[in-house]
Amino acid sequence: MKFFQVKSVEETFSLIKEQIQPITEYINIPLFEALHFVVAEDIYASENVPDFRRSTVDGYAVKAKDTFGSSESFPGFLTLAGEVQMGQLPPGVLQTAEVMYVPTGGMLPEGSDAVIMIEHCEDMDGLINVFRQVAPGENVISVGEDMQKGALLLRKGTKLRSQELGALASQGITEVTVIRKPIIGYLSSGDEIVPIETERLAPGEVRDMNGMTIGALVTGWGFAFQYGGIVKDNREEFEKAAREMLEKADCLIVSGGSSVGAKDYSVEVIQSLGDPGVFVHGVSIKPGKPTILSMAGRKPVIGLPGHPASAIIIFHLFGKAILEQLNGFRYQEKQLTFARVTKNIPSSPGRTDYVRVRLFEEDRIWYAEPIFGKSGLISTLVQSEGVIEIAARSEGVQKGDLVPIRIFQ
Template sequence: MQFYNVKSVEETFSIINQNVTPHGATVTLPLHQARGFVLAEDIIAPEDVPGFDRATVDGYAVKAQDTYGSSESNPQFLEVVGEIEMGEEVTRVLEKGQAMAIPTGGMLPPGSDSVIMMEYCENLDGLLNTYRQVAPQENVIQKGEDVQKGAQLLAKGTRLRAQELGVLASLGITEVTVYRPVRVGYFSSGDEIVSYQTQELKVGQVRDINQLTISALIEEWGGEVMFGGIVPDDEEQLKQTAHRLYEQVDFLVMSGGSSIGAKDYMTAVIQSLGDPGVLVHGVSIKPGKPTIFSMAGKKPVLGLPGHPASAMLIFLLFGQTVMRRLQGEAERSLPRRIEARITQNIASSPGRADYIRVRLAKKEGEWWAEPILGKSGLISTLVASDGLVEIASGKEGVRQGERVPVIMLR
């Protein structure tokens, strides 16, 4: 199997989305520990939020019709019959021509339907002068306006952020059922690869950067890493390591050994894990063409290029998508993107997606992307980069000043 019938980036995403499904294992967590996890069930609101009509400003609770016609030159006059305290249930019914002082968040008294702001009225010894009319429900949040009892509050597949945790807390929900973290097995391969802790390299040896960068991304996205070590270019050893990790994880990732060469056993090793086997053998992308994606049963397997920069880019694109599918996220989530203007012309080959490292700077309210030029295998250019400009496969390049999508690396 060779890199002649490669897939486009879009085709690769489509294949991943068609084949990768949630791993299905769930855990129940206290709400304060659930940030970043994905809901494994729909959340139905057990009560209304708010549970009563409440004021959104400091002012006076009134009947809106009692303020009609109010102006600076022609105020209406209302009797102030009390003051509402925060957290207090109000039972007194507001009658026509009456008003009650109310703080932001206070409960509206029965009979009132709006709040006039402090700035537009004046209390003169119990006589409220209104200098502006208000409409019904003005400056009021009605009972159930934020969340209605019995409504679907959050859907299965929602990743929990601070705002989702906040709305759950507002309903008294203290624990949630979520998908457990994705377990990812990773190993590096290559006769030349040695531990990154090696202090003195022999000629031809290369420290294993990928172990750290890929593991860091997995953990950043909420996954758990099982490291299988560094395996030499020996087909039997590669198979043993791959099969051992495969049995213990949801997603198997390996780097190196995916380029064409005499010691390229990776495709055979991946294929041996199970059917349907290799679905993508090469992606029309630079850097990162020698990429393999496979399904062994229901478990995805990703073979990354050996070059650290290429491996990191491919894992940002495809590894993150696989993990989010496994975690049950409702929609495919691509890496965070912004739009920027490119500072210079960049040529690209049609039929291949290019990812150009850039440094971002803001000028006159707009982001500008300055290419950091260098060979695609250089890790130092990634360190200096804020993002990656994406040039789609159908384009022959971009012109200076053109708006381009940038995948954020920071």
């Protein structure tokens, strides 16, 4: 089996964008369980937040005009007319030339339009010396300033972080409709692969590292992982296991068997799982060239290279994009991390290279030190914190270049 048409990294990403459709099953879950879920519908504010005028400081509620002209040298004098208690209505309406004490977060009395900080006043037995002037609205959060009743609070496709949960909580929303988390099925293939718990390896055997690493990435990103075990290099057995797993899961990952070897049934099996079928077979990338991407109906199928380190790098790159998109998240990878490389790294044009790097700081400058090693070595990944990308059009990077870094997460 030859690679049909090797795709570039950019082509692969745009095919992913085109092919993967989000899951359309929605569930209602309690807000306190909703972290990192994706909102299934637009959510509007049903209340103003705050629904009363709040002070942002400890101070005195005033009519701003009563403070105009006040300064250190010419303080104003205003009368203390009471104290606002937290969580309660003010004791009355503020009259001209009066102030009312209000703590941070407290409610402004009617008649007031600003708060002067306590540090800028002096209380002389109920006569308040005011050493500054304040403008109307100063140190006040007005009604609906944070969230306006009826306004769009969260757009469909928003992934819930702490602040979005806080915004919903402020509205008294205790349950939220989200997209069900995709279930990611996984199979390792290869006659040489044995379970992790195998105590003594026979000659030529290796333990199923990829089942562990890919499982950890899937669960670490917040998706559900179903480990389907190890299948031998036997087309019928492999296809049967793949079909069974694909029925239970929203996405199937197969590791190993995607290279151009005599026994590499992966691409045939993956193609046989359903239409529209394989849309990427081979990427011009190092490591990870023998990557397969396919769609069986609405379910993505990912064929990862068997080399553990290649599998991790490819899964960070394309797997995360596929899973996030399946989950309905408007995923856009942001490569905002930069460091200076410590060595020249040559690269072949026409192929995107991912080089593992260790990061370290010296005098507030971050450096990326390449960790060289064969693509099968997991120890090189243990020493690394991410990879740098050397674009297909480039012949390499020079020592000292500021390069973008993908951090392993």
